[in-house]
Amino acid sequence: MTGVFDRAAGEVAGQKKILPGKPRIAVGLATCGIAVGGEKVYERLQEIIKKTGVDISLAKTGCIGYCREEPLVNITIPGKPLVILHKVTEEDAEGIVEAVKKGTVPYKKALCRVPSWDHVTGTVITYGNGFDEIPLYADIPFFKHQKKVILRNAGFINPEDIDEYLAVGGYAAAEQALTRMDSETIISEVEKSGLRGRGGAGFPTGMKWRITRDAPGAAKYIICNADEGDPGAYMNRNEMESDPHMLIEGMIIGAYAIGAKEGLIYIRAEYPLAIRRLVHAIGEARALGLLGKDIIGAGFDFDIRIATGAGAFVCGESTALVASIEGRTGRPHPRPPRLTDPGGGLWGIPSDLNNVETWCNIPVIIRNGSGWYAKIGAEKNAGTKVFSLVGKVDRVGLVEVPLGTSLNTIVCDIGNGGAQGKKVKAVQTGGPSGGCIPVRLFDTPVNYESLNAVGSIMGSGGIVVMDEDTDMVDIARYFINFATGESCGKCVPCREGLRHTLILLNRLIARKGTAKDLETLALLADTIKNTSLCGLGQSAPNPVLTTLAYFREEYDALVKP
């Protein structure tokens, strides 16, 4: 049987776009780039190119993750390395076009050069040599400690053009899986890879697939959790905005292995650009026969729909998420039944729910093999993880490192410590469900177990840095205030307990608290953690419990003697 899908044709077309045989200027246009004026830079460049009639290809890309240096612009001149310009403004546009016309780049704006780029799934794009005065990508401290697997294409390809994804090895894994592998082989590859859920809990992905596949009933659903709601976390947003096809490809492979005909992406409505790019990408994939009937001519039917959330943090919890998709109020129910159980999933059908980044790991595992993947990272913590490094850190950005990398490497080597030379005091990992880890524990390797051992969690990957000026009690109050507002109100420890935690913290900060209040605070936090119905309540007191454990002196200082 021959399908309409022709990977080779798309690959050739895409390569002609990435290396067009003439200069290409690509502006980083994820939400972050747009926010700092990237779109204006793009429009100005477009205007100048049109006016001067110069033969330059202008494109959009996603984001390479160096938030502090945005807007970022890539310049490719045939035979020369790709050059990344940083902090580009509208005023720079004229100079950029002038330089490119002369076959060069504005050196003053150059951040680094990339002679060739390994897109990991078998494709290396070779740009060229020259511009030796510009530092190499690998010498930039922000980049040199990173390992790009999930973000391999982010900032290099146009997320709104499926050809460019095909040019860097895209959909080769899906083709391989659907035409040359069966369900069992795929699931066992994912199991052997050691991939664990990137939503925070770290459940083995392959095992979850197996449970769903083997659950009674022929119908199954797969769901992607894109309800990224932690304050300061934007890994999933960038993954979807910069490389939406990677997610779709992961879901196609998962659906085939699990035996699902339908997939849903539950995405928060606050991510309009990610939604737009996903809708566009799903349309492109359908047009190429990668979604719909008889995918890749392999006789397998599968399609993806998008469901948007209405802005509730608790809807990231699996049972609340399903309730929300079904049109009910997003309130969790006790598990079991789990989503994978009959009667427990979407519309009562056994469903597999994975986070965006978990799905994004699938194509590379299939393409490069479980053995290759398992070697990245640490014992029982295979692979890389994307973190959003934010807060009072010098180099703010999206960071991808192998699991097991120490907090020190992330915060000090990659992030260059505190902003404006201030001393770093702690980091908060895992968002409002996580805890604050003091600087003396920065040799803690970032993996699921070690973070739990110090009272925090991996979560989806937010790392918020606090410096010497940060008031830790106020930080605890910030997160408790967030969790109080996001509690669904179903169970009493979360609904009432968090409210009283907030009242107690406010009283302490107003210097009206007593030693007795401090005692009550600790006991209440412990109660909420141990008696709440769902993960939101069970983890919400973590910021209080960890600041009490590591920064007790700041609480004591607020209490009247």
Add this chain to the structure above:
Amino acid sequence: MTQGKTGTELAEPPKKPVTVSINGNAYRADEGECLLTVAERVKIPIPHFCFEQSLEPYGACRLCMVGVVHHGKTVMETACTLRAKEGLTVLTDTPDIVKYRTILFELYLAEAPKSAVVKEMAARYGVTKTRFLRRVDTGDPLGGACILCGLCVRVCNEIMGAGAINFINRGPYTVVNTPFTEPSRDCYGCGACAAVCPTHAVSLEDRGGERILHSWSETKVPLSQCVSCGKYFAPAALEKSVLSRIEPPLRDDLEGLCPACRAKKLAKKEILAATGGDPGDA
């Protein structure tokens, strides 16, 4: 977990008897039976607010947490969501449970300071004071006694199928009321909400030909008047809904009659039939 292919075709299998251990004593139970029901049957007190036999376990009040002993470790779980199985071992008063239950009761005392039921139940577990700030809301239509167990909402939606009330807002701002806190057009006035409310927070009254649901935005529903004695006896919408589910001959007999007159009429009819049409001394 895996069922045989014919599983759905078979009738419900007979319940397997199992032995569960509560606080060191062995009790018989049916496999899959709700542990809270088992404990109630054998008179072991476990406090709870949100449990009701006729509804799915909800697990929201968290008071029925018990310690489940498994491989020497004790894990806390709610008894209402626990299912009996052979060898299930639970403890109802571990030091942890006592500690957490105390805080939960204190939270309830602060949330519903006007509820006598909460005060009584808390006192039974030794909690007579709360260290938390009491909620004060003089305009609360539930009189400061609602603990948001959700029983009224669930019974209205799941059993009556009316959907007249639901939760509004979220988190600590959650309340139960009618949509937009306007009088409801969906309410039957059946009063099931008031009947299941564990803290007797729902206020309703029959005044003249109307039932007024004070707690639900002063929703008013008309009452049916007995065609025989003239007494108001049931919400008209509820009567209509119930009658629509009864076969015609009986329905025609019952229509418009209050329970007392209905009994009289039916008795009279039976006697007439038995005595061959002669009312005699009846």
